[in-house]
Amino acid sequence: MPNNGTKRNNLLNNDSLTKESSMAATAFDQRDGFIWYDGKLVAWRDATAHVLTHALHYASAVFEGERAYGGEIFKLAEHTERLVSGAQTMGFEIPYSAAEIDAACNETCKANGIVDGYIRPVAWRGSEMMGVSAQANTIHLAIAAWPWPSYFSPEARNKGIRLTMSDWQRPSPKTAPVSTKAAGLYMICTLSKHTAEAAGFDDAIMLDWRGQVAEATGANVFMVLGDGKLHTPTPDCFLNGITRRTVIDLARKRGIEVIERAIQPEELAKATEMFLTGTAAEVTPVGSIDDYNYTVGDITKGLREDYERLVGKTPVEAAV
Ligand code: PMP
Numbered sequence: 001m002p003n004n005g006t007k008r009n010n011l012l013n014n015d016s017l018t019k020e021s022s023m024a025a026t027a028f029d030q031r032d033g034f035i036w037y038d039g040k041l042v043a044w045r046d047a048t049a050h051v052l053t054h055a056l057h058y059a060s061a062v063f064e065g066e067r068a069y070g071g072e073i074f075k076l077a078e079h080t081e082r083l084v085s086g087a088q089t090m091g092f093e094i095p096y097s098a099a100e101i102d103a104a105c106n107e108t109c110k111a112n113g114i115v116d117g118y119i120r121p122v123a124w125r126g127s128e129m130m131g132v133s134a135q136a137n138t139i140h141l142a143i144a145a146w147p148w149p150s151y152f153s154p155e156a157r158n159k160g161i162r163l164t165m166s167d168w169q170r171p172s173p174k175t176a177p178v179s180t181k182a183a184g185l186y187m188i189c190t191l192s193k194h195t196a197e198a199a200g201f202d203d204a205i206m207l208d209w210r211g212q213v214a215e216a217t218g219a220n221v222f223m224v225l226g227d228g229k230l231h232t233p234t235p236d237c238f239l240n241g242i243t244r245r246t247v248i249d250l251a252r253k254r255g256i257e258v259i260e261r262a263i264q265p266e267e268l269a270k271a272t273e274m275f276l277t278g279t280a281a282e283v284t285p286v287g288s289i290d291d292y293n294y295t296v297g298d299i300t301k302g303l304r305e306d307y308e309r310l311v312g313k314t315p316v317e318a319a320v
Contacts, residue, residue: 055124059184086180118148160287166192166204189217219278223271
């Protein structure tokens with residue numbers, strides 16, 4: 001059995017992971033800079049929470065993942081809206097208005113000198129009560145920002161990342177608040193991603209509770225079939241991603257027909273092109289899902305370019 005050190009090194013040697021997305025040299029609690037925490041900027045290392053925090057035990061937290069390009073947070077209003085409504089779905093109110101949260105995200109970027117980077121707001125239930133009931137708990141909000149050039153390595157992205165089918169499935173809307181970025185939902189994603197990485201894949205694709213194609217562990221999925229149309233699963237039990245909606249608009253602007261429908265796993269064998277969309281993943285071509293292979297074709301390349309142009313990336317960065 002490898003010891004923990006070996007396991008860690010194996011992960012670091014997996015060339016499909018970027019330095020940032022694998023265990024970065026500097027742990028996230030040991031960095032310099034500032035974190036916006038309950039209304040003010042605090043030194044990065046002082047942005048701590050007590051071990052008896054409700055969210056740590058009961059996953060009573062929602063978060064966001066945003067990207068800034070050229071000093072502007074892309075679709076900030078949509079991200080804040082999802083954070084606020086996700087908290088409401090979880091039964092709590094974030095004690096800041098959407099306008100205050102937007103301003104705090106911008107302030108955090110500015111304080112850390114982030115022009116191109118990733119922004120992570122998180123809202124959670126605090127420590128007043130420590131049981132399933134958390135009626136009296138204070139609601140906290142923190143926002144961090146850091147540079148994060150590419151979710152998957154640029155090489156893996158250009159040739160198409162390698163996915164494997166997960167054994168874990170996305171839950172029914174009757175089981176979990178599936179349209180939120182509730183922390184608890186990511187337990188399934190980490191299980192799926194770790195299994196995929198241990199087997200040498202970049203990521204996993206998950207079916208839903210009905211056995212239909214759902215999404216990857218942090219991104220939505222699209223495929224091109226022989227009809228030249230773009231097919232993507234109806235987001236009825238997983239996140240209707242902001243990038244997903246943006247890419248659907250871009251495809252329609254290009255005159256590509258987009259069909260949102262139930263997709264059966266057998267159909268993955270018939271796809272010619274496949275790609276993922278997400279704030280972190282942007283538009284990432286998929287080269288294979290287990291034994292099924294896909295080309296990084298014209299539709300994928302075109303939409304990746306359109307997306308990168310829209311967010312304001314330079315042509316060099318945008319090159320496939
Ligand atoms: N699905 C999951 C599970 C995610 O974590 C994300 C990333 N937020 C997405 C889809 C894509 O959402 P978005 O495009 O809004 O980032």
